[in-house]
Amino acid sequence: MKILLAEDDVRLGKLMNHMLKKEFYLVDWVKNGKEAYDQAVFSSYDVIILDWMLPIEDGLAVCKRLREKGISSGILFVTAKDANENIVSGLDAGADDYIVKPFEFNELLARIRAISRRKEKPLEDAITIHDYNLNLHTHEFKRNASPIDLTKKEYQLLELLMRNQNQIMTRDVLFEKIWGLDGEVSDNALDALVKLVRKKIDVPGRPSLIQNIRGIGYKVRNSHV
Incomplete structure (x- = not known):
């Protein structure tokens, strides 16, 4: 939400x-x-x-x-x-x-x-991209219907990227949303978080769901190719 x-x-x-x-x-x-x-x-x-x-x-x-x-x-x-x-x-x-x-x-x-x-318009229950599903109420993430355990920050990163799947999320925006304006974290904290998430959710031999837009930020990959 x-x-x-x-x-x-x-x-x-x-x-x-x-x-x-x-x-x-x-x-x-x-x-x-x-x-x-x-x-x-x-x-x-x-x-x-x-x-x-x-x-x-x-x-x-x-x-x-x-x-x-x-x-x-x-x-x-x-x-x-x-x-x-x-x-x-x-x-x-x-x-x-x-x-x-x-x-x-x-x-x-x-x-x-x-x-x-x-509200007349019900809130979105889940986001599905490719074979990934993120339940916005239970905070459960699945790949091919199999649950994958995520930490709070890992979940926040995926929700931000999947909610905004058609646009690039800049590094500054991701830092602010995940750690807050007052968060004292190193510059590579975001890259380290992305690496941890990729290790958990990606399929070997297939491009990562999370695409790096060099020098700008990250976005969800539109296809497996």
């Missing part, structure tokens, strides 16, 4: 970003309303977690503009505003649900799952 997190509280944002990624979600984190709107329009998200009191443009205004734009992603307000009129305003603006700070992380996850079930 792909999530946009809009939260300007750095401490809370870091915690939520970390916890969501531990659940294998792909997360983009922004810190103001303008970035939240631009990112939601530019990219497709399953769920948008939107803080009410964002700088530049508040979450309520962002929510209204996204719905006017036709963005159908699930929207979950996260805020300290717990008055009934605030809840009504948020839902009337187009939000799907509302959670009040402070909250238990398990409750947040439950509300995210509930939103994903209620």
